[in-house]
Amino acid sequence: MSRPTPMRMVVDDRPLACVVCSGDTFTKRNVTMITSGAANTGFNKVADAVVCSSCGFIHHFVAGVVTPLTEG
Numbered sequence: 001m002s003r004p005t006p007m008r009m010v011v012d013d014r015p016l017a018c019v020v021c022s023g024d025t026f027t028k029r030n031v032t033m034i035t036s037g038a039a040n041t042g043f044n045k046v047a048d049a050v051v052c053s054s055c056g057f058i059h060h061f062v063a064g065v066v067t068p069l070t071e072g
């Protein structure tokens, strides 16, 4: 099982920094939020989760908002 490579992330053209440790590298994974208690509110959708590679804090975003920073 390979681990994803930590990468810098960008949210709306702003570099993402961890709210806990200010780390700037994250690993990204797709999660499906099942919010059965809010079935009719439109919140049942795929979300992106990026995990701080320093402290492990999970940042959740609506899918497509957070993108890996491509350098060069």
Ligand SMILES: [Zn+2]
Pocket (backbone or CB within 6 Å): 018, 019, 020, 021, 022, 023, 052, 053, 054, 055, 056, 057
């Ligand atoms: Zn962190």
